[in-house]
Amino acid sequence: MINKITDDALSAVSIVKDGDTVLIGGFGEAGNPTELVHALIEHGARGLTVVNNNAGNGEIGLALLLKAGLVDKLICSFPRSSHSHVFTELYKAGRIALELVPQGTLAERLRAAGAGVPAFYTATAAGTDLAAGKEVRSFNGRDHVLEHAIQGDVALIKAQTADRWGNLIYRKAARNFGPVMATAARKTIAQVRASAELGAIDPEAIVTPSIFVHRVVLVPNPVIERDHLMALEARP
Amino acid sequence: MTWNTEEVAALAAADIPEGAFVNLGIGQPERVANHIPPGREVILHSENGILGMGPQPSPADEDMELINAGKKPVTLLEGGAFFHHADSFAMIRGGHVDICILGAFEVAANGDLANWSTGADGVPAVGGAMDLAAGARSVRVITTHTTRSGAPKLLDALTLPATGRAVVDRVYTDLAILEPAGNSFRVIQLAPGETFASVAAKTGAPLLVEAP
Numbered sequence: 001m002i003n004k005i006t007d008d009a010l011s012a013v014s015i016v017k018d019g020d021t022v023l024i025g026g027f028g029e030a031g032n033p034t035e036l037v038h039a040l041i042e043h044g045a046r047g048l049t050v051v052n053n054n055a056g057n058g059e060i061g062l063a064l065l066l067k068a069g070l071v072d073k074l075i076c077s078f079p080r081s082s083h084s085h086v087f088t089e090l091y092k093a094g095r096i097a098l099e100l101v102p103q104g105t106l107a108e109r110l111r112a113a114g115a116g117v118p119a120f121y122t123a124t125a126a127g128t129d130l131a132a133g134k135e136v137r138s139f140n141g142r143d144h145v146l147e148h149a150i151q152g153d154v155a156l157i158k159a160q161t162a163d164r165w166g167n168l169i170y171r172k173a174a175r176n177f178g179p180v181m182a183t184a185a186r187k188t189i190a191q192v193r194a195s196a197e198l199g200a201i202d203p204e205a206i207v208t209p210s211i212f213v214h215r216v217v218l219v220p221n222p223v224i225e226r227d228h229l230m231a232l233e234a235r236p
Numbered sequence: 237m238t239w240n241t242e243e244v245a246a247l248a249a250a251d252i253p254e255g256a257f258v259n260l261g262i263g264q265p266e267r268v269a270n271h272i273p274p275g276r277e278v279i280l281h282s283e284n285g286i287l288g289m290g291p292q293p294s295p296a297d298e299d300m301e302l303i304n305a306g307k308k309p310v311t312l313l314e315g316g317a318f319f320h321h322a323d324s325f326a327m328i329r330g331g332h333v334d335i336c337i338l339g340a341f342e343v344a345a346n347g348d349l350a351n352w353s354t355g356a357d358g359v360p361a362v363g364g365a366m367d368l369a370a371g372a373r374s375v376r377v378i379t380t381h382t383t384r385s386g387a388p389k390l391l392d393a394l395t396l397p398a399t400g401r402a403v404v405d406r407v408y409t410d411l412a413i414l415e416p417a418g419n420s421f422r423v424i425q426l427a428p429g430e431t432f433a434s435v436a437a438k439t440g441a442p443l444l445v446e447a448p
Contacts, residue, residue: 077362078363079360100361104329104371123370128398172312173303175318176284179320
């Protein structure tokens with residue numbers, strides 16, 4: 001019988017190896033698989049390349065992973081926020097590499113990897129510094145930039161509900177990068193708040209079908225990032 | 237006399253037609269949502285996977301899994317939908333979003349836009365700005381006419397790194413509504429009390445007054 005559900009986050013993330021590319025879902029504080037990232041810190045794989053829209057907030061989740069010195073390179077679209085001091089300090093000290101990618105190009109590079117498309121052309125960033133050094137080709141009289149797929153080794157994402165096959169549904173805008181990252185990694189681990197009996201999730205409503213999910217970690221009460229950030233702000 | 241930020245937002249809102257799909261950038265453009273004329277149905281898109289985004293909730297109803305591109309709590313209108321990032325940016329890059337309204341550091345007379353990098357040291361961040369500049373069918377800008385130190389933001393040519401080339405259709409400032417016209421800006425409307433000469437003095441490119 002297939003059963004991908006576990007409550008052992010550490011054993012689930014132990015498939016991550018030194019030097020892996022790890023895709024981490026989330027936008028702002030919605031959809032961050034914080035408990036999986038904390039397990040990854042405990043696991044201790046080093047020299048990682050991490051793909052996330054942002055660069056972590058406060059000293060939790062991705063920010064804590066960066067602080068632990070386990071990440072060599074971050075691929076993201078918006079590494080600046082009011083609580084991104086951990087990344088800012090590492091970046092200014094030259095201790096982490098940054099590949100800045102327009103957000104839609106980031107999503108499409110992941111989608112392409114998931115669909116077996118090695119590269120594609122896009123009008124986004126044509127004529128800008130972010131196209132520097134990239135092949136440019138004109139289609140329909142307009143310049144387009146060649147962008148390469150981002151293949152992940154492991155994706156860590158957060159969803160709302162899973163069944164034992166690994167079918168996923170999400171919650172509101174916490175969906176964001178989860179479904180596309182699930183397709184773009186060789187192994188995807190999803191943390192979910194709840195499990196459902198097989199057949200209980202409406203097949204018409206399944207967002208990520210089970211083929212894209214390898215392990216499900218049940219985390220019924222995930223940490224609320226805003227509470228952590230407010231506590232940080234209250235700190236003297 | 238100039239227009240205040242709410243008046244500028246209302247002017248930009250008045251130019252959005254019924255039924256339009258609109259993406260509002262972080263900051264000043266967000267205010268446009270508060271000024272859509274009553275009875276006019278406009279569907280707001282948020283890049284993190286929302287169509288039919290509604291106003292800010294009361295503090296008791298805040299849900300940090302329902303946030304806008306600026307990471308602030310919002311609501312979902314009846315008819316609204318959630319979707320993932322690749323679909324969200326297919327809407328933008330595939331030319332399905334009718335209008336985006338962005339902030340700007342600089343706009344050039346040929347429609348070039350700079351709003352992602354100050355060129356100085358610090359952490360660069362682009363987010364969805366380049367996708368919107370390239371993909372939205374109409375790119376509009378809300379900005380102050382000059383910087384805090386009084387330097388013009390509407391220029392002959394950009395001095396800062398570009399977000400997109402020849403993309404801006406219309407600019408709403410505290411002094412005027414203008415359109416990039418190639419080598420100059422065409423003045424569509426002046427704020428009360430402003431004159432062609434007073435605005436020209438604060439613009440880094442020639443102005444045109446004739447009708448389009």
